[in-house]
Each structure stands twice: as C-alpha cells, then as structure tokens.
Amino acid sequence: MSFVARLDGRRMLDSQGVFxxxxxxxxxxxYFGWNxxxxxxxxxxxGWMPSRRYLVVVGDAGLxxxxxxxxxxxxxxxxxHQGGCWGSRFPGMTAWGTGDVAFNVLFLCPAGExxxxxxxxxxxxxxx
Numbered sequence: 001m002s003f004v005a006r007l008d009g010r011r012m013l014d015s016q017g018v019f020x021x022x023x024x025x026x027x028x029x030x031y032f033g034w035n036x037x038x039x040x041x042x043x044x045x046x047g048w049m050p051s052r053r054y055l056v057v058v059g060d061a062g063l064x065x066x067x068x069x070x071x072x073x074x075x076x077x078x079x080x081h082q083g084g085c086w087g088s089r090f091p092g093m094t095a096w097g098t099g100d101v102a103f104n105v106l107f108l109c110p111a112g113e114x115x116x117x118x119x120x121x122x123x124x125x126x127x128x
Contacts (some may be wrong), residue, residue, distance in 0.1 A: 005026055079105050083104065
C-alpha cells in the first residue's frame, strides 16, 4: 500500500501554511500541536494511516516558506530526518510490516526556479 501526499507550495508561504498543508494532506489527528516539533512527531508516527511507502509531493516548492526563509532548513531537516527514520527497520510493528518503509519527498518547481532550489537544498546537511 502506498500513500501520496500532495502539498501546494502556494499555501505554504509561512509556518502556519506549512502546518495546515501537512495536516490536511496527512489528515493529522486533532492533537496536532501546530508547531515544528509537532510536525516532526506526527510525521514520525502516521499510525492512523499505515503504509509501506509515503511520497510527499510539494508543488511550487520555491514558494514554500518564502515569507519565513529562515525556517526552510527546519522543514528540510525534519523531512530528511523522517526519511531516515522510516527507512530504518521497525521490529515488532506489524502494521507496517517488518521491512523498510519508504518516505520520500519530491519538490516540483518551474524550470526557471530549479537552480535556486538545488542551491538551497545543497546547503542543508542531509542524511544519506
């Protein structure tokens, strides 16, 4: 089973917009705390929608956090962290099976914005 979350970068101009889009796309529970730690926690759980593969597709990615550019690295670090965590084995968690779970992010942007997005991503330390 796969889950694809489609997020609209035009609605993610600030932190509140990021939280709203993730909450909408992933159907976060009512206890979601509307802050960066809560985003990390909910993306690390997803018990309400178990899947073997998660794909986060962010359209107009160059607009994400354009009103709060200092927060972009926070978001990228959370997504990178979750990709690494979900890619690890979860012994005993039968809802997800016993193998690796894919958590990938795809950033979409117009060709003219690609270079700037690549440069920004290159500046964030990512787990490999």
